[in-house]
Amino acid sequence: MFCLSELEDTVRVPPHLLNGPLEDAIKEVLQKLFLDKVLSIGLCVSIYDIRSVKGGFVLPGDGAPTYKVRFRIVVFRPFVGEVIAAKFKESDSNGLRLTLGFFEDVYVPAPLIPTPNRCEPDPYNRNQMRWVWQYEGEEFIIDDSCQIKFRVENISYPPVPIERAEDAKPFAPMVVTGTIDDDGLGPVSWWEACAPISDQD
Amino acid sequence: MSGEEEENAAELKIGDEFLKAKCLMNCEVSLILEHKYEQLQQVSEDPMNQVSQVFEKSLQYVKRFSRYKNPDAVRQVREILSRHQLTEFELCVLGNLCPETAEEAVAMVPSLKTKGRTHSDEAIEKMLNDLSLVKRFE
Numbered sequence: 217m218f219c220l221s222e223l224e225d226t227v228r229v230p231p232h233l234l235n236g237p238l239e240d241a242i243k244e245v246l247q248k249l250f251l252d253k254v255l256s257i258g259l260c261v262s263i264y265d266i267r268s269v270k271g272g273f274v275l276p277g278d279g280a281p282t283y284k285v286r287f288r289i290v291v292f293r294p295f296v297g298e299v300i301a302a303k304f305k306e307s308d309s310n311g312l313r314l315t316l317g318f319f320e321d322v323y324v325p326a327p328l329i330p331t332p333n334r335c336e337p338d339p340y341n342r343n344q345m346r347w348v349w350q351y352e353g354e355e356f357i358i359d360d361s362c363q364i365k366f367r368v369e370n371i372s373y374p375p376v377p378i379e380r381a382e383d384a385k386p387f388a389p390m391v392v393t394g395t396i397d398d399d400g401l402g403p404v405s406w407w408e409a410c411a412p413i414s415d416q417d
Numbered sequence: 418m419s420g421e422e423e424e425n426a427a428e429l430k431i432g433d434e435f436l437k438a439k440c441l442m443n444c445e446v447s448l449i450l451e452h453k454y455e456q457l458q459q460v461s462e463d464p465m466n467q468v469s470q471v472f473e474k475s476l477q478y479v480k481r482f483s484r485y486k487n488p489d490a491v492r493q494v495r496e497i498l499s500r501h502q503l504t505e506f507e508l509c510v511l512g513n514l515c516p517e518t519a520e521e522a523v524a525m526v527p528s529l530k531t532k533g534r535t536h537s538d539e540a541i542e543k544m545l546n547d548l549s550l551v552k553r554f555e
């Protein structure tokens with residue numbers, strides 16, 4: 217979920233930003249530093265506000281002032297056990313990949329898909345496999361037709377690789393493993409028959 | 418967060434610094450990011466240049482997954498949920514997922530039923546009822 221987190225950091229403001237208000241300059245530098253970066257507290261999505269600014273000293277040999285800034289950021293931070301709504305992105309023989317748009321590294325490995333199930337080549341998409349849940353004689357396909365709720369099982373922060381192969385997937389600093397094998401989880405269409413939901417899309 | 422105690426939101430073991438950090442519901446983040454977007458639009462002619470990918474996509478996500486759109490409704494939701502001895506985390510999960518029944522609520526937030534907590538099914542149903550009233554006056 218999203219959290220508001222207060223941080224303190226030393227911020228160097230390049231002189232070309234000093235024409236306008238100081239707070240705007242500092243916000244711009246903070247945005248470059250933190251937006252879309254994974255910190256220990258989560259993925260930073262926006263700078264919320266600046267609480268205090270101190271300093272403004274120019275260090276020897278530098279042309280720019282440095283400030284000590286207290287500020288708050290909005291971070292996306294999943295918790296183990298939390299239920300999150302996401303969309304289907306792709307699937308292969310290892311399992312599913314879900315996306316939140318701004319965060320695309322949610323994986324549901326095969327063992328966490330409800331059984332019995334089967335995996336078959338996707339008739340609409342030659343390169344992909346699709347997963348089908350078999351329940352009481354009915355077949356439920358897992359695809360992008362509606363939102364999918366998953367529960368966070370694990371979050372990992374792989375270390376930055378030193379060398380990468382040419383065609384390796386882009387590095388993911390935060391990887392969330394989820395499960396859809398429980399009541400209320402998986403595509404919402406599986407549960408719509410049970411509880412009437414008024415304005416689902 | 419210490420590595421010794423395993424994190425598990427189902428039992429509400431989520432690290433001290435998160436119990437202090439203010440958790441935000443998707444609808445609250447939606448208001449925050451929309452406001453920032455408007456500010457950017459006032460300042461420059463082409464805000465999309467400055468608005469990074471992650472900002473835009475986060476805005477898309479929270480807009481799509483918020484049940485409550487107007488600021489008064491959002492405030493009311495937080496107010497209603499705050500009256501029920503919930504932690505920030507539980508409050509936000511309920512505000513995000515809007516369960517219809519007490520059974521659904523407990524499935525999504527198992528910590529409601531841990532030992533020593535006073536959340537009867539009736540109390541949970543009452544809370545969900547109050548929430549559903551907010552939606553009607555959107």
